[in-house]
Amino acid sequence: MIAPLIQGLKLTLRYFFSKKITLQYPDEKWDVAPRWRGRHVLTKHASGKIKCVACMLCATVCPAECIKIEGAAEPDNRKYPEKYTIDLGRCIFCGYCVEVCPRDAIEMSTAYELSEYSREALILDKEQLMEPPQPRYVSQKKAG
């Protein structure tokens, strides 16, 4: 009769003194792997010009059909994306768009805090994608 009680207590005490694995998010955050597939970034040349040449390969290969591009041409015929959007609400973070890009013009960052209050807010435009993602949820303690 008392044996199961002692057994249960032993288990409780074992977990009570073992190393805690729960993180107090967002005060504490996991370090993700360097190859984590998070929010995309459109890369730029040192001059600040976007590397993308609007070849449409990423939009073509995307299984979720969440990349939309409208291409345009500079006076010297260099193509660039006038509009470039990724709908993160549809994206499955497979990374195919990064793999297929011939210009290394799109990368995936380690940013994983992507939740929004509306579906529209999950559609990122060219300007947003050219900026590195910022941490979304800052610890109230650290923020003071």
Ligand code: SF4
């Ligand atoms: S990660 Fe995959 S699903 Fe997301 S935009 Fe790139 S190709 Fe599409």
Ligand code: SF4
């Ligand atoms: S991001 Fe790369 S694959 Fe996609 S349109 Fe631009 S150059 Fe082509």
